Amino acid sequence: MRYAHAVADVRAAERELMARLPEGALMQRAAFGLATVAADMLRDAGSVYGSRVALLVGVGDNGGDALYAGALLAGRGVAVHALLADPDRAHEGGLSALRDAGGRIVADAAVLDQADLVVDGLLGIGGRGGLRGEFARLAEAAHESGAPILAVDLPSGIEADTGEVSGPAVRADVTVTFGTHKPGLFVDPGASHAGIVEFVDIGLEFPPSVEPVLENLQVQDVRALLPAPGRSSHKYSRGVVGLAVGSERYPGAALLAVGAALRSGVGAVRYSGPVDVVSSYPEVIAGGGKVQAWVVGSGLGRDDEAVRRLLNVLATDVPVVVDADGLRLLPRKAFERSAPTIITPHAGEAAALLDVTAEQIEGQRLEYVRRLAQSYDATVVLKGPLTLIAGPQTSRVRVNTHAGPVLATAGSGDVLAGIIGGLLAGGLSPYDAASAGAYLHGATGLLAARSGPVAAGDLVASLPLAWHNIQE
Ligand SMILES: NC(=O)C1=CN([C@@H]2O[C@H](COP(=O)(O)OP(=O)(O)OC[C@H]3O[C@@H](n4cnc5c(N)ncnc54)[C@H](O)[C@@H]3O)[C@@H](O)[C@H]2O)[C@@H](O)CC1
Numbered sequence: 001m002r003y004a005h006a007v008a009d010v011r012a013a014e015r016e017l018m019a020r021l022p023e024g025a026l027m028q029r030a031a032f033g034l035a036t037v038a039a040d041m042l043r044d045a046g047s048v049y050g051s052r053v054a055l056l057v058g059v060g061d062n063g064g065d066a067l068y069a070g071a072l073l074a075g076r077g078v079a080v081h082a083l084l085a086d087p088d089r090a091h092e093g094g095l096s097a098l099r100d101a102g103g104r105i106v107a108d109a110a111v112l113d114q115a116d117l118v119v120d121g122l123l124g125i126g127g128r129g130g131l132r133g134e135f136a137r138l139a140e141a142a143h144e145s146g147a148p149i150l151a152v153d154l155p156s157g158i159e160a161d162t163g164e165v166s167g168p169a170v171r172a173d174v175t176v177t178f179g180t181h182k183p184g185l186f187v188d189p190g191a192s193h194a195g196i197v198e199f200v201d202i203g204l205e206f207p208p209s210v211e212p213v214l215e216n217l218q219v220q221d222v223r224a225l226l227p228a229p230g231r232s233s234h235k236y237s238r239g240v241v242g243l244a245v246g247s248e249r250y251p252g253a254a255l256l257a258v259g260a261a262l263r264s265g266v267g268a269v270r271y272s273g274p275v276d277v278v279s280s281y282p283e284v285i286a287g288g289g290k291v292q293a294w295v296v297g298s299g300l301g302r303d304d305e306a307v308r309r310l311l312n313v314l315a316t317d318v319p320v321v322v323d324a325d326g327l328r329l330l331p332r333k334a335f336e337r338s339a340p341t342i343i344t345p346h347a348g349e350a351a352a353l354l355d356v357t358a359e360q361i362e363g364q365r366l367e368y369v370r371r372l373a374q375s376y377d378a379t380v381v382l383k384g385p386l387t388l389i390a391g392p393q394t395s396r397v398r399v400n401t402h403a404g405p406v407l408a409t410a411g412s413g414d415v416l417a418g419i420i421g422g423l424l425a426g427g428l429s430p431y432d433a434a435s436a437g438a439y440l441h442g443a444t445g446l447l448a449a450r451s452g453p454v455a456a457g458d459l460v461a462s463l464p465l466a467w468h469n470i471q472e
């Protein structure tokens with residue numbers, strides 16, 4: 001598992017660690033990690049010795065990291081030039097280290113045009129709001145130069161705790177983050193400014209009483225969650241999932257969701273609805289009956305019949321996944337159910353559920369995924385390039401990073417709903433089914449994309465191998 005912690009908790013952990021170390025030791029660890037990544041980038045682009053690096057330096061320790069790393073690079077034969085956003089307030093120790101190593105402090109941003117690499121040390125976890133004044137001007141000049149940008153700790157101008165971006169911000173190719181991930185590196189729009197994120201361990205430790213803001217499941221976490229049939233398993237003990245999806249108008253949604261559910265580790269799948277799924281999937285039991293979880297909504301349409309099917313499913317006492325049209329039909333507060341509910345909105349559907357705009361959701365994804373979980377008393381899968389999962393009982397949010405743009409294809413959501421329903425019926429908790437489901441869905445897309453452009457049906461076809469690869 002990877003974690004991201006709140007700035008306040010990072011500060012506390014830093015204080016605790018600094019008290020046990022010689023002065024400046026922590027910044028040296030950060031600078032060493034940063035210089036190592038910078039040198040790797042320079043080497044990949046040609047060579048370290050003889051290359052040119054420009055540092056953008058703010059007024060805090062983030063600039064200090066950049067300056068000390070610049071000194072280390074200068075010691076390896078790199079021509080290092082530092083541009084200071086506010087010369088009177090730049091980190092003093094860092095400035096003398098850079099000068100002593102042969103680096104230069106310059107005022108003319110033209111050095112950016114010759115740079116092989118720009119290091120963004122304008123703002124770190126002390127930044128608030130978008131870049132202003134000289135900070136914004138330097139960032140803009142760096143973007144215009146076209147040189148690759150390496151951000152220190154996080155891209156300057158993104159909010160570390162939320163990933164919100166409220167003004168000009170740096171768009172980095174690589175970000176080196178220290179001690180723990182910052183939530184803004186995992187949540188869009190901030191995350192989309194970070195490029196590839198490299199983690200440098202500086203020895204920070206978090207006591208168990210400190211809750212991370214975000215959890216990011218790794219393959220071994222998902223492996224531990226996926227249900228594995230035992231010797232004594234039979235079709236009913238492995239779980240039965242029911243799907244009330246698809247309609248005469250949208251039969252494809254039923255085929256995709258059912259196809260995915262069949263390959264999600266369950267013992268059996270029941271289908272309730274007008275679509276002939278049995279011709280494609282003879283394994284399916286047509287009609288209702290006892291199930292451990294329901295999926296409703298995908299391709300349901302929005303007529304009276306759709307409402308009736310939705311309410312029938314919500315009236316059951318088993319966990320339910322509500323997707324797509326099901327979300328559009330939901331009366332507010334429809335979730336006074338005895339069993340858990342999972343909802344799987346994209347930004348537009350989330351906006352309708354909360355009476356806000358899709359832009360508001362996209363700008364504050366962490367805030368709104370939590371708000372949805374609270375106000376609907378549901379586990380929420382807020383879909384997007386970085387899908388967020390929130391539960392009604394925990395403030396911890398999970399993020400899925402194991403995915404790619406191939407998932408943005410018609411029918412992809414139907415597949416996700418089927419997978420989550422299958423995992424729920426297989427006995428996972430709603431929170432685990434939603435987060436392992438998002439990972440599995442992402443893995444399926446990444447696998448299918450190896451053979452070229454992907455249709456949702458290819459996601460279904462790739463599920464068994466994606467599952468197998470996770471279990472390897
Ligand atoms: N505390 C530590 O021991 C360590 C800190 N490290 C580095 O220190 C950073 C945090 O340093 P600081 O707390 O000094 O904070 P920053 O370096 O992020 O600078 C914050 C200062 O910038 C100014 N500022 C804030 N928002 C601004 C905006 N939008 N436009 C222009 N100016 C703005 C304010 O004067 C604020 O005090 C971390 O991100 C990390 O890079 C690392 O060296 C590891 C160890």
Ligand SMILES: [K+]
Nearest residue numbers: 123152154156
């Ligand atoms: K930065």
